[in-house]
Amino acid sequence: MAELTGKRIAVLAAKGVEQVELEEPRKAVEAAGATTHLLSVPDGVEDGAVQAVEGDIHPSTTFPVDALVSDVSPDDYDGLLLPGGAVNPDTLRQDDDALAFVKAFMDAGKPVAAICHAPWTLLEAGTLSGRTLTSYPSIRGDLRRGGATVVDQEVCVDGNLVTSRDPGDIPAFNEAAVRLFAGG
Numbered sequence: 001m002a003e004l005t006g007k008r009i010a011v012l013a014a015k016g017v018e019q020v021e022l023e024e025p026r027k028a029v030e031a032a033g034a035t036t037h038l039l040s041v042p043d044g045v046e047d048g049a050v051q052a053v054e055g056d057i058h059p060s061t062t063f064p065v066d067a068l069v070s071d072v073s074p075d076d077y078d079g080l081l082l083p084g085g086a087v088n089p090d091t092l093r094q095d096d097d098a099l100a101f102v103k104a105f106m107d108a109g110k111p112v113a114a115i116c117h118a119p120w121t122l123l124e125a126g127t128l129s130g131r132t133l134t135s136y137p138s139i140r141g142d143l144r145r146g147g148a149t150v151v152d153q154e155v156c157v158d159g160n161l162v163t164s165r166d167p168g169d170i171p172a173f174n175e176a177a178v179r180l181f182a183g184g
Contacts, residue, residue, distance in 0.1 A: 002182030005033035014044020016087025084116025093124035
């Protein structure tokens with residue numbers, strides 16, 4: 001596996017994040033040596049934590065938030081991880097600070113890894129025109145209307161962006177994300 005020692009990866013999530021799509025990729029980048037910080041938005045946090053779900057609807061565990069996205073800079077991080085779950089990106093895409101944060105990563109060409117419904121946030125940030133990616137099937141029409149080419153495959157890498165469809169793709173997603181964060 002690629003080496004991420006010394007890398008700082010921002011994990012941007014809000015209430016309704018799919019637990020396995022937050023937990024497993026985060027563990028993978030940490031196992032490769034990166035430090036992760038869980039960031040959120042005021043509307044996505046309760047009592048300092050993000051409420052995760054299983055299967056988009058069943059509340060599971062909570063994850064403590066390290067900071068609000070409005071209180072940090074994209075310059076503080078080497079990469080961005082965007083987990084899915086339908087409610088999570090729907091909350092993030094309504095927050096101007098979250099959108100500016102995501103857009104800054106994409107505009108700077110910094111590595112971004114997004115799974116499942118997470119490309120909705122990239123779409124709202126206006127960063128998908130001309131990009132090729134994959135996602136959860138129900139949002140593919142939105143992504144196409146936003147100017148993206150959408151493919152149906154386990155993992156898709158387009159420059160600084162790696163995407164996957166759903167929790168079943170997590171092993172391939174983790175491998176591609178770690179490689180991308182490592183600069184490969």
